[in-house]
Amino acid sequence: xxxxIRSRGNRLAALFMLAMWSLCGGLAGAQSLPSGTVGGxxxxxxxxxxxxxxxxxxxxxxxxxxxxxxxxxxxxxxSFPCIKVSVISAVGPRLYERILGESxxxxxxxxxxxxxxxxxxxxLIDKKILRHFNxxxxxxxxxxTKLPGWxxxxxxxxxxxxxNDQAVTGSDAPSxxxxxxxxxxxxxxATAPPTIGGTAWSLMAFLKMKYGDSYLKRLAAQQxxxxxxxxxxxxxxxxxxxxxxxxxGLAEYPLRVGQGAPIHAVFPKDxxxxxxxxxxxxxxxxxxxxxxxxxxxxxxxxxxxxxxxxRGAYSARYDVPSAKGNPPLASLxxxxxxxxxxxxxxDALINEFATLFGTK
Amino acid sequence: MPPGSSRRTIRxxxxxxxxxxxxxxxxxxxxxxxxxxxxVLPVGIxxxxxxxxxxxxxxxxxxSGLTLRNxxxxxFDRTFPALLGLSLGAACVGTAGALVIGTGLxxxxxxxxxxxxxxxxxxAVTPLFVSPLIGAFAWEILGSPQSGILNIMAREIHxxxxxxxxxxxxxCFVFAIYYAPYVxxxxxxxxxxxxxxxxxxxxxxxxSRLRSVLDVTLPLxxxxxxxxxxxxxxxxxxxxxxxxxxxxxxxxxxxSVEIWNLIGVTPPKVNEASAxxxxxxxxxxxxxxxxxxxxxxxxxxxxxxKGLRPTPVKLGGARLPCALAGFGxxxxxxxxxxxxxxxxxxxxxxxxxxVAAIVDSRQFGVGQFAQTLSDPVVQTALRNSMLVGAxxxxxxxxxxxxxxxxxxxxxxxxxxxxxxxxxxxxAIPGLIIGLGFLWAWISLPIGIYxxxxxxxxxxxxxxxxxxxxxxxxxxxxxxxxxxESSRVSGATMTATLRYIVMPLAWPGIFSALxxxxxxxxxxxxxxxFLYTSNTIIFSVAMFDLWSRGSTSTVAVMALVQAAxxxxxxxxxxxxxxxxxxxxxxxxx
Numbered sequence: 001x002x003x004x005i006r007s008r009g010n011r012l013a014a015l016f017m018l019a020m021w022s023l024c025g026g027l028a029g030a031q032s033l034p035s036g037t038v039g040g041x042x043x044x045x046x047x048x049x050x051x052x053x054x055x056x057x058x059x060x061x062x063x064x065x066x067x068x069x070x071x072x073x074x075x076x077x078x079s080f081p082c083i084k085v086s087v088i089s090a091v092g093p094r095l096y097e098r099i100l101g102e103s104x105x106x107x108x109x110x111x112x113x114x115x116x117x118x119x120x121x122x123x124l125i126d127k128k129i130l131r132h133f134n135x136x137x138x139x140x141x142x143x144x145t146k147l148p149g150w151x152x153x154x155x156x157x158x159x160x161x162x163x164n165d166q167a168v169t170g171s172d173a174p175s176x177x178x179x180x181x182x183x184x185x186x187x188x189x190a191t192a193p194p195t196i197g198g199t200a201w202s203l204m205a206f207l208k209m210k211y212g213d214s215y216l217k218r219l220a221a222q223q224x225x226x227x228x229x230x231x232x233x234x235x236x237x238x239x240x241x242x243x244x245x246x247x248x249g250l251a252e253y254p255l256r257v258g259q260g261a262p263i264h265a266v267f268p269k270d271x272x273x274x275x276x277x278x279x280x281x282x283x284x285x286x287x288x289x290x291x292x293x294x295x296x297x298x299x300x301x302x303x304x305x306x307x308x309x310x311r312g313a314y315s316a317r318y319d320v321p322s323a324k325g326n327p328p329l330a331s332l333x334x335x336x337x338x339x340x341x342x343x344x345x346x347d348a349l350i351n352e353f354a355t356l357f358g359t360k
Numbered sequence: 361m362p363p364g365s366s367r368r369t370i371r372x373x374x375x376x377x378x379x380x381x382x383x384x385x386x387x388x389x390x391x392x393x394x395x396x397x398x399x400v401l402p403v404g405i406x407x408x409x410x411x412x413x414x415x416x417x418x419x420x421x422x423x424s425g426l427t428l429r430n431x432x433x434x435x436f437d438r439t440f441p442a443l444l445g446l447s448l449g450a451a452c453v454g455t456a457g458a459l460v461i462g463t464g465l466x467x468x469x470x471x472x473x474x475x476x477x478x479x480x481x482x483x484a485v486t487p488l489f490v491s492p493l494i495g496a497f498a499w500e501i502l503g504s505p506q507s508g509i510l511n512i513m514a515r516e517i518h519x520x521x522x523x524x525x526x527x528x529x530x531x532c533f534v535f536a537i538y539y540a541p542y543v544x545x546x547x548x549x550x551x552x553x554x555x556x557x558x559x560x561x562x563x564x565x566x567x568s569r570l571r572s573v574l575d576v577t578l579p580l581x582x583x584x585x586x587x588x589x590x591x592x593x594x595x596x597x598x599x600x601x602x603x604x605x606x607x608x609x610x611x612x613x614x615x616s617v618e619i620w621n622l623i624g625v626t627p628p629k630v631n632e633a634s635a636x637x638x639x640x641x642x643x644x645x646x647x648x649x650x651x652x653x654x655x656x657x658x659x660x661x662x663x664x665x666k667g668l669r670p671t672p673v674k675l676g677g678a679r680l681p682c683a684l685a686g687f688g689x690x691x692x693x694x695x696x697x698x699x700x701x702x703x704x705x706x707x708x709x710x711x712x713x714x715v716a717a718i719v720d721s722r723q724f725g726v727g728q729f730a731q732t733l734s735d736p737v738v739q740t741a742l743r744n745s746m747l748v749g750a751x752x753x754x755x756x757x758x759x760x761x762x763x764x765x766x767x768x769x770x771x772x773x774x775x776x777x778x779x780x781x782x783x784x785x786x787a788i789p790g791l792i793i794g795l796g797f798l799w800a801w802i803s804l805p806i807g808i809y810x811x812x813x814x815x816x817x818x819x820x821x822x823x824x825x826x827x828x829x830x831x832x833x834x835x836x837x838x839x840x841x842x843x844e845s846s847r848v849s850g851a852t853m854t855a856t857l858r859y860i861v862m863p864l865a866w867p868g869i870f871s872a873l874x875x876x877x878x879x880x881x882x883x884x885x886x887x888x889f890l891y892t893s894n895t896i897i898f899s900v901a902m903f904d905l906w907s908r909g910s911t912s913t914v915a916v917m918a919l920v921q922a923a924x925x926x927x928x929x930x931x932x933x934x935x936x937x938x939x940x941x942x943x944x945x946x947x948x
Binding site for chain 2: 059065066067070086087088089090091092093094096097098100101102104105106107109117119120123166167195196197198201225226227228229231232234235236238239240241251254255259260261262358359
């Protein structure tokens with residue numbers, strides 16, 4: 001009898017312990033889940049956060065340099081320690097080719113992609129590689145910087161003029177796009193052809209639109225050195241090999257502000273063309289919830305502030321201040337060709353440029 | 361006269377008659393199957409892609425899109441003649457420069473009494489440890505027209521003229537100094553094996569030293585010169601890194617860089633890049649065939665021992681100038697570039713325009729070393745590169761030994777085909793073959809995509825020309841009678857391989873191991889389409905940082921890379937048995 005009582009008592013004690021353990025575990029679990037509110041903005045429901053933590057990881061394919069990208073997503077990992085972000089970085093077209101190769105083999109690795117060219121993103125949509133998503137802060141993004149349901153821009157890259165402030169001083173310094181046609185800069189300008197991506201295409205399209213067909217012809221007569229990326233343009237101007245450059249700002253900012261290179265940036269008053277960096281989610285992603293959470297975070301004020309701080313990019317959100325050393329977005333006269341114009345005039349502009357500049 | 365043949369047996373090695381044996385047939389069948397998957401499939405898919413509108417990604421081929429348009433676009437483009445002319449011209453001039461430097465250095469180190477010739481001989485191959493990317497990068501720091509350190513110094517002391525590495529001549533100069541060691545390896549081996557009696561006879565007949573060199577020595581080593589020249593030409597015409605770094609500064613566009621650019625334009629012109637890759641393949645494959653004809657039918661048996669050590673030629677009053685020239689080359693190709701890298705790695709600000717700024721002591725510190733070496737991505741990349749190097753070394757050598765043995769020592773049907781297949785990768789630039797590996801292997805149901813294995817297999821395929829020939833060269837040197845004696849005495853094939861062939865071929869195999877590690881640690885282009893965030897390798901991480909302008913981090917990584925390769929090669933040299941004399945492609 002007493003052994004029965006003892007046995008029953010033991011069972012009750014065990015049940016009690018189990019109940020307490022479950023309760024504590026549950027509470028502990030609930031407490032360990034990160035909040036879906038970051039920097040005062042609600043970017044995810046508790047259900048999304050829970051599912052994202054269950055995914056545990058997310059693969060980001062990006063056209064931004066991997067060092068920069070890691071510095072940005074480290075902040076995301078700090079807010080959501082249950083998720084590890086892996087980064088693959090390459091220039092847009094090569095990243096695009098890799099995504100298509102993986103997709104056709106049914107081995108899509110990317111959960112989230114950041115591209116630099118709207119036309120390549122449209123192609124990914126057409127090939128049914130992407131999926132819909134609606135981040136909470138969509139209204140903060142102006143019309144030209146999103147395709148609702150498909151992509152929203154993770155950053156804006158401005159195109160402007162830079163010069164080496166040890167080699168160029170005083171009144172010699174250029175202040176606008178027309179100054180680049182001054183004969184004194186003949187053979188001394190570094191830039192890139194429009195074939196390298198949306199950034200360079202937008203710049204040439206802007207110059208042609210703003211100053212007429214003759215601008216590109218006169219620029220070709222200046223015999224600029226054409227690099228296949230903007231990074232070497234920034235390097236060569238910083239080192240003094242070329243006194244002036246026409247450049248996508250994301251390539252020069254780390255040198256000018258991060259490394260203290262002798263570069264001065266000129267944001268021309270008559271217009272600053274820009275390009276978008278669409279962030280998208282893949283269909284058939286292995287970590288869909290973590291992917292959505294990462295994209296939501298990227299487009300939040302916290303994510304955008306980090307992007308601006310690390311890369312010197314601009315955010316399409318007017319509530320995110322510009323980076324140290326850059327003028328405020330509201331002070332710039334910005335211009336974007338838009339997907340329609342890019343689609344219609346893409347090849348014609350590239351062919352015109354190739355003819356004028358003798359490139360392929 | 362071929363290297364190593366003077367005064368010695370010229371008899372060609374006998375081949376084993378295993379034509380009818382089932383294991384033999386199974387072996388060559390298996391090797392051909394492996395070669396088909398590793399080499400033929402990726403190359404074939406690229407070739408096919410050059411005739412299609414849509415790339416054959418993951419082996420998905422749209423036959424309705426068959427076209428010659430890609431070739432028309434590439435070949436009839438108005439920039440193509442200039443592109444081809446520049447690429448061929450620079451490769452020609454670079455090869456000529458490498459021949460002059462490599463042969464001159466080999467002659468000084470092997471045949472003359474120049475002071476310090478042992479050191480010269482040992483250090484002549486050290487430029488091979490500088491990857492071309494790093495060499496170009498270092499020479500940009502040294503010789504760019506405005507901010508190059510040498511030009512800043514020259515301006516400071518009012519020296520007339522300046523160096524400009526962004527010119528045709530500048531690029532050819534960098535080509536020549538980094539590819540001269542290949543010529544050195546070939547011609548030094550040839551000079552070591554040369555019969556001195558012929559030179560002595562020329563001297564006794566009253567020929568001057570110069571005449572003796574021109575009329576006797578050079579013709580004797582001509583086969584080595586021709587084959588090394590062809591090899592260097594092939595390597596230069598497909599080289600990406602030096603033209604990519606130095607070309608744009610002078611608006612100089614090269615074939616190899618154009619392939620890279622075609623994949624980098626929006627939208628990517630992958631099929632045109634494949635077509636241009638095939639054009640390059642045709643050029644290089646033709647040269648490889650010429651090279652094989654030059655070397656074909658020659659014997660390389662040297663195991664019977666050497667003749668007399670040639671008497672060094674006395675240079676007299678020219679000793680010192682010759683020594684200066686020889687060591688000057690080492691200074692230009694190794695010491696100066698690494699000094700520039702150390703300088704950049706130690707500097708806080710990378711931008712300077714005068715000597716005072718260059719020597720400003722406040723700018724120096726070792727923080728960059730600590731920061732780079734503690735970076736988790738750098739650590740992961742380093743670990744991955746070591747693993748890839750080890751994997752390529754082990755799996756490559758096992759496979760290359762089997763292939764080289766079948767090609768060199770048997771009469772099995774299909775061995776010529778195997779030989780041709782293993783030569784193929786040398787004719788294809790790494791950039792484009794990387795895409796071939798991705799397309800061909802991603803859909804294979806063996807789960808290698810996203811792992812280090814895909815990079816290891818790609819390297820094993822890509823380095824097969826060097827690996828098979830390195831081991832083959834040591835197999836050729838072993839007289840077949842040794843194997844025949846073993847078989848006649850009743851030993852099995854396995855025992856003969858284990859106790860006769862392997863020990864004798866070990867120096868060659870060991871050299872191949874070291875070579876494979878060096879090549880795989882340096883290789884960049886092939887992995888660019890194959891790595892993932894967990895499988896990033898050192899050279900890719902370095903390229904990524906270089907592209908972003910993190911110059912000092914790249915300089916630290918370049919120094920780490922060089923240190924690892926030097927330690928590895930030095931340990932290899934110390935560990936291996938007496939060295940072989942036969943040079944092989946790309947052999948340090």
